[in-house]
Structure formats: C-alpha cells, structure tokens
Amino acid sequence: MMRCCVFTALALMASISGALAQEVYPSRQISLIVPFPPGNAADVGARILADKVAAELGKPVVVINRPGAAGAMGTALVAKAEPDGYTLLLTSAPPIVIVPWLNKSVSYDVERDLVPIIGIARGPFALLANKDVPVSNIAELVDYVKANPGKANYGSFGVGSVSQLAMETLKHAAGLDIAHIPYPGTGPAQADLLGGRIQFLFDGLPAAAARMKSGDVRVLAVSGNNRHGIAPDLPTVAESGVPGLENFDVQGWIGLFAPAGTPGPILDTISRVFLRNLSALDKLVFEQGMLSFALEPAQFAAFVRADSNKWHIVIKEAKIEIP
Numbered sequence: 232m233m234r235c236c237v238f239t240a241l242a243l244m245a246s247i248s249g250a251l252a253q254e255v256y257p258s259r260q261i262s263l264i265v266p267f268p269p270g271n272a273a274d275v276g277a278r279i280l281a282d283k284v285a286a287e288l289g290k291p292v293v294v295i296n297r298p299g300a301a302g303a304m305g306t307a308l309v310a311k312a313e314p315d316g317y318t319l320l321l322t323s324a325p326p327i328v329i330v331p332w333l334n335k336s337v338s339y340d341v342e343r344d345l346v347p348i349i350g351i352a353r354g355p356f357a358l359l360a361n362k363d364v365p366v367s368n369i370a371e372l373v374d375y376v377k378a379n380p381g382k383a384n385y386g387s388f389g390v391g392s393v394s395q396l397a398m399e400t401l402k403h404a405a406g407l408d409i410a411h412i413p414y415p416g417t418g419p420a421q422a423d424l425l426g427g428r429i430q431f432l433f434d435g436l437p438a439a440a441a442r443m444k445s446g447d448v449r450v451l452a453v454s455g456n457n458r459h460g461i462a463p464d465l466p467t468v469a470e471s472g473v474p475g476l477e478n479f480d481v482q483g484w485i486g487l488f489a490p491a492g493t494p495g496p497i498l499d500t501i502s503r504v505f506l507r508n509l510s511a512l513d514k515l516v517f518e519q520g521m522l523s524f525a526l527e528p529a530q531f532a533a534f535v536r537a538d539s540n541k542w543h544i545v546i547k548e549a550k551i552e553i554p
Contacts, residue, residue: 256497260291262318266305266326268298272519273485276351276512277321283508294321301391302326303337310339314492316501320345324484325393328539332546333391333553341539345488347532348502351509353484354521355455356397357439357465359432359448361424369452369471372431376407384410386420386429390553394420396542397433397454397481399549401468404475424448433481436461436520454481461520484524484538486531502528 263281265274274296281292297305306326312318327345331337339345358369366372376383387395390413402409412429414420417438424432425447434442436453440462443450452468453459456478468479487505489498509525516523526534545551 256316256500257288257290259317260293261285261288261316263292263294264305264309264318264320265294265296266298266302266308266320266322267296269296271323272352272515272521273321273323276485276515279511279515280321280351280505280508283511284504287504287508300334300337301330303330303334303339306330306345307338309488309490310344312490314490314494316489316493316497318490319348319501320488321351322486322488324486324538325391327486327488327535329391329393329396329542329546332539332543333551341535344491346491346493346498346528347535348487348489348498348528349505349509350524350526350531350534351485351487351505352512352516352519352521353482353524354516354519355436355453355459355467355482356394356433357436357453357462357520358397358401358451358468359424359434359439359442360451361427361430362446362448363427364430364449366451367449368466369468369476370473372451373405373407373471373473376409380408381410383408383431384412384429385431385433386412386414386423387433388417388420389413389415391546391551393481393483394433395551396545396549398431399551400481400545401476401479403545403548404479405473406475437518440465440520454479456480456482459520459522461517483521485521486524486526486535498528 263277265277267273277294281294285292297308302322303326309318309320327341360366366375385398420432423429436459439450442448453465454468468476506525
C-alpha cells in the first residue's frame with residue numbers, strides 16, 4: 232500500500248513538473264508574420280528586431296512575409312493562429328485600421344481576433360506639388376484650389392491608401408474641391424507628379440526630402456503634429472494658419488500584434504523583450520522619416536482604437552469604396 236502511494240505521488244509530481252515545463256515560454260521557434268513583401272520598413276524592422284529578440288530569448292524568431300490584399304492576407308493568418316505566442320504580426324497601419332472599413336469581406340475582426348502588444352514607430356507624410364503649380368505652402372494651396380474649383384487634382388497610391396486618406400482629411404477640413412486620381416502604387420504616382428499630370432501628392436517623407444533637395448517638385452508641409460529631423464525646415468500642415476487645419480495630424484505607424492486569447496504572461500514576456508530592443512531600430516526609423524513609438528500594450532490598444540475610429544469617419548465622409 233505504501234509503495235502504491237509513493238508511486239502515485241511520484242507520478243503526480245512528474246505530471247506537475249511536465250506541465251510546468253510546458254508552460255515555459257518560449258520553448259520553440261517564434262514566427263513573425265509581416266503582411267507585406269520584403270524590403271519595406273515593416274519588413275526591415277522586423278528582421279532587425281527578430282535577431283535581437285532571438286538572441287535574448289534563446290529561440291529562433293523567423294520573419295515570414297505573407298503579402299496580399301493590402302496586408303489583409305497576412306493579418307488574417309495571424310488572427311486565426313493558435314493564441315500561444317508563437318505566431319505574431321508585425322505590420323503597418325492599413326490592414327488594422329483602414330482595410331476593415333473598406334473591405335467588408337475581410338475574414339478577421341481586429342477587436343475580436345487580435346490583441347495589440349506594442350507600438351514600434353510612427354511617422355508623417357509630406358505633401359508635394361508639381362513645380363509648375365504656383366504654390367509654395369499650404370495656405371497658397373488652399374487659395375489656389377478655391378480659385379480653381381473643379382480644376383485641381385491630386386494623386387494617391389491607390390483607393391483607400393493613406394496617401395488618399397491624408398488628402399481627403401485635408402480636403403474636408405479646409406473645404407476644398409479637388410479631384411482624386413488613384414495609381415497602382417508609388418512609382419506611377421510619383422512619375423505623373425513630376426510630369427505634371429497630377430498637381431499634388433502625399434508621399435513618404437524620405438522621398439519628399441530627396442525631391443526637395445533636387446528641386447524636382449515643391450514640398451509644402453509634413454502631415455504630422457511635429458516637424459521631423461530628416462527635414463527640419465519643413466513646416467507641418469497645422470502650422471499653416473489655415474482655419475480647420477490647426478489639429479491636422481496624419482501619420483503612419485508600425486506595431487506588433489498577437490492572436491486574441493494569448494495568455495497574459497506570454498504577452499508580458501513578448502512586450503518586455505521587444506520594448507527592450509526597440510533602440511536597435513533608431514537608425515532605420517529616422518531614415519524612414521519616422522520616430523520611435525514605444526507604446527506599451529494598454530497605450531497601444533487605445534491608440535489603435537482611436538486611429539481606427541478616425542479613419543472610419545474619413546472613409547465614410549469621403550464615400551471611399553474599393554472598386
């Protein structure tokens with residue numbers, strides 16, 4: 232009888248020890264899904280962070296690109312993954328706060344299926360004008376468009392892109408009548424701005440800074456609430472003094488997410504280790520015209536919710552629909 236009790240106790244202890252061992256995180260490879268092709272800021276940042284985080288955790292962190300549907304395909308993959316901390320999403324804003332309002336057929340619900348972990352970086356865009364358009368700042372742009380109703384136009388990187396939504400925000404706030412011409416990406420839009428087929432374009436800040444130096448186009452302002460060190464002489468839209476634009480702030484961002492239901496202790500481990508290693512991105516972030524955006528989980532969740540609500544309003548007011 233005593234021997235039976237001893238064996239039972241030993242078996243119970245072994246079972247408990249096994250369960251505790253299984254709870255140690257991480258015990259195997261972590262997949263970091265980037266829902267865009269290789270080479271963009273989210274992808275490059277993910278690869279830098281993956282190396283740092285892997286070294287600290289002692290387990291591989293592998294970046295996997297799953298592009299498609301403006302980031303929705305890779306995002307859906309993570310939303311449906313096991314909530315065990317081994318499949319994470321590192322993404323820019325569109326598939327989280329824009330695409331779900333434009334495409335009702337997306338297979339995930341951000342609030343239901345994903346949990347924000349940390350903010351990583353945030354940055355503005357720059358408003359460019361063809362050099363033959365007689366404007367050099369935002370106030371002059373507003374005057375020009377109002378003096379030429381129905382004649383002014385702007386390009387974007389596609390229907391529902393942040394470059395369109397930024398101009399629609401400006402258009403609504405300043406009461407402008409300006410036509411939208413969408414392009415299938417950055418290259419064609421930039422080419423037509425240079426060629427004079429479109430007059431205005433919200434573009435990435437690094438590209439705008441390079442154009443400003445070459446004199447190919449006029450750079451009017453940045454879309455964030457502060458100037459950026461990559462082009463410190465470039466004013467913000469809010470600095471223009473135009474009524475309605477005092478609080479203009481349109482910025483892109485990059486953040487980290489996990490499937491909803493991921494245990495709290497695992498989320499805590501992930502957030503702490505990624506936050507500790509964000510300084511490895513300082514050079515990349517600056518070169519991409521962004522700034523550090525080290526928001527902890529509760530802060531980042533509140534930010535994502537507010538950003539999503541903002542874009543919902545813009546999309547609804549502008550009546551933007553995917554063709």
